[in-house]
Amino acid sequence: MARFREVPIDVSFPTLERAVLARWNAEKTFEQSVAQREGQREYVFYDGPPFATGMPHYGHILTSYIKDVVPRYFTMRGFHVPRRWGWDCHGLPVEFEIEKELGFKSRADIVAYGIGRFNEACKASVLRYADEWRRIIGRLGRWVDFDHDYKTMDQSYMESVVWVFSRLNELGLIYEGAKVVPYCTRCQTTLSNFEARMDDATRPRQDPAITVRFRNADLPGESFLAWTTTPWTLPSNVALAVGPEFEYALMEKDGDAVWIGAATVGNYARELEGYVEKKRVLGEDLVGLRYQPLFPYFEGTPNAFRILPGDFVTTDDGSGIVHMAPAYGEDDNALCAAHGIEGPKPVQDDGTFDSTVTDFSSQHVFEANPHITQKLKEEHLLFRRETYDHNYPHCWRCDSPLIYRAIKTWFARVSEWKGRMIAANQKIRWVPEHIRDGRFGHWLDNSRDWAISRNRFWGAPIPVWRCQRAECGAIEVVGGSADVKARSGREVVDWHRPAIDAITWPCACGGTMQRVPDVLDCWFESGAMPYAQSHYPFEHKAEFEASFPGDFIVEYVAQTRGWFYTLVVLAAALFDDRPFKDVVCHGVILAEDGRKMSKRLKNYPDPMELVEQHGSDALRIALLSSAAVRGSDLRFSEGSVRDAVRRFCIPLWNTLHYFTAYANIDGFQPRGDLPSLPLSRLDRYLLSETESLRARVDEAMASYDFAACYDRIEDFIVLLSTWYIRLSKQRLWRAGMDEDKRTAYEVLHASLSSLAKVMAPFVPFLAESLHGALGGASDNSRSVHLEDWPAPRPEWLAEEIVAEMSAIRQVVRLARSIREEHKLKHRHPLRTVLIAGLPSGAIAHNLDLLADELNVKEVRALDEPEKHVERAVKLDYTRLGKKLRGDMKKVAAATAAGQYEVLEGGGLRAAGIELQPEDYSYRFAPRVAGEGVAAEEKLVVVLDLTSDPELIAEGQMRDLNRGLQDLRKKAGLAYADRVEIGVEASDALWAHIVAHEEWLKEQVLATKIARGSAEAPLAVEKIEVGDEQVLIALTRTEDA
RNA sequence: GGGCCCGUAGCUCAGCGGUCAGAGCAGGUGGCUUAUAUCCACCCGGUCGCUGGUUCGACCCCAGCCGGGCCUACCA
Missing domain, CATH: 3.30.2320 (hypothetical protein PF0899 fold)
Known part of the structure; x- marks a missing residue:
């Protein structure tokens, strides 16, 4: 009667995995694995929520595998690791999807449709892929709690977000300002400076670049040449800027004189053909000169149309003179404000000019560019027209080119607490390490105030109410529903618009307090995730505070300017701390051709088809043993998955098959009595390597080096399969069950049992199958994922046996190379092998093994290797280099040439220098070709080639x-x-x-x-x- | 323009102040296998991007350059 579950040799891993999944579901294994650690040490994992506007792709899958391996590992190590799934629900991505579906062209369409209906549509849509995600993530074997997920649109989540805002406000870190910020004219909202850099939002674009004459108001024969790539900002021009330290040249031809940066004259060689330099002055000498406005629209602007000094002016591009439109450029805004100039704002929210710009009224700015250029040409004010290729920011969701525009926006004063963010970052452990002071550190150094309001609809509200009486304008910030109730007497039923907008209350002045209409940047919401998922501080206060900062997060590297960043921003402000202790940044998964994976190009296999073909564990091995887990990009190929099956899964499976098949034939039943059994050196070797595997995986996991974990496990499987089992076949094939045979079974069983646990976080399905098969015929044995991580077994370590076995394997390789050289089949037995250089006792310990492996009748020590090989001195460079320094070369040359004498009592002398025995060793090389001799390092193998x-x-x-x-x-x-x-x-x-x-x-x-x-x-x-x-x-x- | 990462065999990548630079895949030859879709040995294949420097010794450290990727910047 079979005791071990029969393991079919022609296994289908995907089928196997589905069976394991069914069992996990039926037995609620995941829930058990978390619940049984209740009360033990917490390991806090934060799930970075995906935007579920599409289906999971390889990037999500890679992240998910890491998000699975780490919690599984720490669970087995005895930690309580709750894993809540998160959904990112708010923000432009969702709004944009719905706008597309409803066929909307602009923001006005949404307002006409009704904010309430629009938001209902958003809400209904955000989770439409939830079931698919759940199915796919589940199929991958990732254990995560979908039932107790958090959603950024939950009322509790939103209330915490509101609290975070109010807390920042109490700390004086929130203000409303009219700064120049990236703005999407289609979505009609501001974006944060880092949203303008999301993904490939900044990418090449061709714009017109024109050089324009500004006529000197006092000397009409002279002009100032200014260069711009945004002709649409010219109607709003109110000043010019020059670099006060730069030299400017007055170039003249036929009575036409133009001022231009001296260093930029070369940029205009063609246009300035025939012009002669008449004068050269410093920029500061031009400051104060007045010029005629290009257009009449804003002629009356106070203090305007003069030349100002600007330290941002360069002479790399253009003409060295910069035109200033304060509403549409950050530098422009600052410089003009400093000189008492208020710039006009003729561009409306939808990107069109208003009626003040009579010539281009109602044209969109990008549409107006050529018309403005044409008009300047007609007025002989166009000096040069060209096109300019540069990287330009686009809306990360709707893809429209952004403009920069001064607009009233709520800001978080990030520049104020940047220092705390930088300090907090120093305490974070980054994988790979260089991100901390490299990519992320530099990003933090450049932190600027964060535009956190969005003039949009689907998001957490800015919790600011303002008195509608213009002359009052009082402001109140609420920090939760209790605050709202205290003021308005009304319950907050829904923090979403328009419900929240409907809540008002009287101001002390008699006016009405009404909420400002903006919503929060959805990145603000995701940065608040640690607090908001627990509804902190309204609930779970003590638990949260005990579990913060989190232990571990993982996302792809680009989140250094996304989620990683917003988490750090808010944690530094609220708690003066890091939000997480350890973070892994993985790389981007590219298609096999090195390009981005593209649905359109179909340059990658469908993930789920691939999983059903090869298995999730194989995909997991392929992805997590790749350089992608060290932050590098990965060219993914199906071949890497097939390879994982071939190298990892099949050898393991065959090992298991072999064990169960023979153990059942022999009726073997494990007793777990290893210590009392007569272990062979081979047995002790395997046990030592088993223990080393556990230690190596622990070591690799201490630095989240997943690739190393897979390498170590694979090495072990190879060793188990091609050495231990192969050498044990004769033992196991013998009829009957003697003690030696039972020992082999016990050793194999112990080793495989340990392996199953060590593999469990890394190949959860295979490990479960392995563990289940070892557990006995009953399918009711506990899941391997409910087991503890193997305890250290120092008693299994046997360093000298490992060293000996490694030498033995080398001897076997050498002997095989001799047979190879002499065309002697391995099956053909030979009489004798002589071996030198093995650790003492190694031959005696392994007589049978060597005889079998080498297929010889007799194994003997080789007493005089010099008869067969040349002996060469092998210096210990590490030792000697430090000692000899400059003499190293002499000694090396002398010993290499054989010029040395052996001293009595050990040691030798070369080039007049005495070497101690520990300074060198000997190695050998065959003396005569064709003699049946092979040598490597200190090993010498002599095979008697004669037959009979x-x-x-x-x-x-x-x-x-x-x-x-x-x-x-x-x-x-x-x-x-x-x-x-x-x-x-x-x-x-x-x-x-x-x-x-x-x-x-x-x-x-x-x-x-x-x-x-x-x-x-x-x-x-x-x-x-x-x-x-x-x-x-x-x-x-x-x-x- | 600045920063970070990378450049090692035909391909994918390890490695790292120490002697002769490795693995897997691919190609070739032979061998082993009473579990294996395996496996083993050997062959083929490398100016370790280039040039200097430091050092007894550099693929490794330093500087400069070339090439690629990512990030970044007030390219008006």
């Missing part, structure tokens, strides 16, 4: 055995099936067969060996035995 009839006969028997085994397999026989054999052999060969009949019968489980073909054989084949072609046949013996 007895050895030849044995070789033939092994050939025959091999052929018969092959035939058994081809005939589809079970391992324990008995057979009858027929052999058509020469007389000489037959005589050998007769001599070895018993051995052969035992090997191939034959009841009878006959000369000639059997009647109606089950299988027949012609094979090579020695030099002879032999026909073999077998028939299955009916069971007695």
Whole structure:
């Protein structure tokens, strides 16, 4: 009766995985794994929410795998690791989707449709992919709690966000200002400076660049040349700026004189053909000069139309003179404000000119560019027209080119607490490490005030109410629903617009307090996630404070300016702390061709089809053992997944198959009594490596080096499969169950059991199958994911055996290379091998192993290796380099040339310098080619190549055995099936067969060996035995 | 313009102040296998981007340059 669950050899990993999933679902294994750690140490993981406006792609899958491995690992290590799924619900991405669906062209369409209806549509849509996400993430084997998820649109979440805003306000970190900010004319809202850099929002664009004459108001024959790539800002021009330190040249030809930056004259070689430099002055000498406005629209602007000094002026591009439109440029705004100039704002919210700009009224600014250029040309004010390729920001969702525009916006005064953010960052552990002071550190250094309001609809409200009486304008900021109720007497039923807008209350002045209409930047909401998911500080106050900062987050590198950033901003302001302790930044997954994965190009395989083809664990291995987990980009190919199956899954599976099949034949039942068993050195080697694997994985996980974890596990599987099991076959194949055989089973069982646990976080499905199969015939054994991580077993470590085995494996390689060189088949036995250079005792310890592996009758120590090999001194460079310094070269040259003398009592002298025995060792190289000698490092192997009839006969028997085994397999026989054999052999060969009949019968489980073909054989084949072609046949013996 | 990362075999990537630079894949040859879709050995294949410097010793550290990627900037 089978005790171990039968493991089919022709496994389908995807099928296997589905069965495991079914069991996890049925037994609520995930829930148990979390619940059983209740009360133990917390390991706090924050789930960075995806925008669920589409289906998961490889990037999400990579993130998800890491978000699964780490919590699984720490759970097994004894931590309580709750994992709540998060949904990002608010913001432009969603609004934009809905606008598309409803066929809206502009913001006005939304208002006409009704904010309430629009937001209902947003709400209804955000979770439309939720079921698909849940299905896919579940299929991947990621354990995460979807039932207790958080959504940024939850009332509790929104109330915490409101609290965060009010808290910042109490700290004096919020203000309303009219700064120049990125603005989307289609969405009709401001964006934050970092949204303008999201993903590929900043990308090449071609714009017109024109150089314009501004005529000197007092000397009409002179003009100032200014260059701009935004002709649409020229109607709003109110000043020019020059670099006070730069030189400016007055260039003249035929009575036309133009001022231009001296360093930029070369930029205008063609236009300035024939012009002569008449004068050269410093910029500061031009300051104060007046010029005629280009357009008449704003002629009356006080203090305007003069030349101002600007420290931002460069001479890299353009003409060295910069035109100033304060409402549409940050520098312009600051400089003009400093000189008492208020700029006109003729551009309306939808990007069109208002009626003040009579010539271009109601034209969109980008549409107006050529018309403005044309008009300037007609008035002879256009000096040059060109096109300019530059990187230009676009709206990260609707893709419209942004403009910069002064607009009333609510700001978080980030520049004020930047220092605390920088300090907090120093306490964060980044993987890869360079992000901390590199990409992220520099980003923090450049932090500017954050425009947090959006003149939009679907988001958490700015919790600011303002008295509607213009002459009062009092402002109140609320920090939660209690604040609202205290003022208005009304409950907050929904923090969303328009419900929240409907709540008003009387101002002390008699006016009405009404909410300012803006909503918050959705990045503000995601930055508030640690607090808002717990409804802090309204609920779970103590739990939150005990669990903050979080232990671990992971997202892709671009979040350094997204979520990672907003988390740090808010945590530094609210708690003067880091929001998380450890963060892993993974890279971007590219298609195999090195380009971005593109649905349109179909340059990548569908993730779920791939998972159903090869299995999720294989995909997990491929992704997490790649450089992507170290922050690099990854060219993903299906081949890497196939490779993972071939290198990792199949060898492991076959190991398990072998173990269960033979253990069941033998009726092996583990007793767990290893310490009392006569462990062989091979057994101790495997146990030592088993323990080392655990330690190596722990070490790698301490630095979140997932790739190293997979490498170590794979190394172990190879060792297990190609060394331990292969060498144990003879032990396990023997009939009956002696103690040695049982020991082998116990060792294998212990090692595999440990392996199952160590693998569990990394290949959760395979580990579960492995663990389940080892647990016994009953399918009711506990999940491996409910087990504790293996405890250290220092008693399993056996360093000297590991070193010895590594030397033995080297000897085996050397012996094989000798056979290779001499075309001697491995099956052909040889008489003797001589070995030198092994650790003392190694030969005695491994006599049988060496004899088997090398297929020799006798293994002996080689006493005088010098007879077969040259001996060379191998210096310990690390030791000697430090000691000898400049003499190192002399000594190295002398010893390499064999010029040294061995000193009595150890040590040697070379180039007049004495070396201690620990300063060097010897290595060998074969002296004579063709002698059956191989050497490497200090090892020397000498194989006796001579043969004799007895050895030849044995070789033939092994050939025959091999052929018969092959035939058994081809005939589809079970391992324990008995057979009858027929052999058509020469007389000489037959005589050998007769001599070895018993051995052969035992090997191939034959009841009878006959000369000639059997009647109606089950299988027949012609094979090579020695030099002879032999026909073999077998028939299955009916069971007695 | 500035910053960060990268440049190692045909491909994907390890490595790292120490002797002769590695693995996997791909190609070739041979061998092993009573679990394996395996595996093993050997061959093929490298100016470790280039040039200097530091050092007894540099793929590794430093400087400069070339190439690629990512990020960034008030390219008006």
